[in-house]
Amino acid sequence: MSAGDYIYHTGFADNPGLNLPFDHIYSQIIYIRHHKEEKEKLENQRTMLYGARRFENEYEADANMIGDFPCF
Numbered sequence: 001m002s003a004g005d006y007i008y009h010t011g012f013a014d015n016p017g018l019n020l021p022f023d024h025i026y027s028q029i030i031y032i033r034h035h036k037e038e039k040e041k042l043e044n045q046r047t048m049l050y051g052a053r054r055f056e057n058e059y060e061a062d063a064n065m066i067g068d069f070p071c072f
Contacts (some may be wrong), residue, residue, distance in 0.1 A: 042066055046066040046067055049062050049066070050063040
């Protein structure tokens, strides 16, 4: 692919993605080391925020946002 003076190089697996008849495709895999400890930290933070929801209105909303994360 090129445009004017610029040349864009594509990898061997890029062409199928560029030629698909869809507007947008996005795939991503995230690997988190020690994911059980990180999940426990999120759950503890959620519990603390939910417990302190009477002090600040935003705490309950933040606790709900943490609860919306899919944790496997």
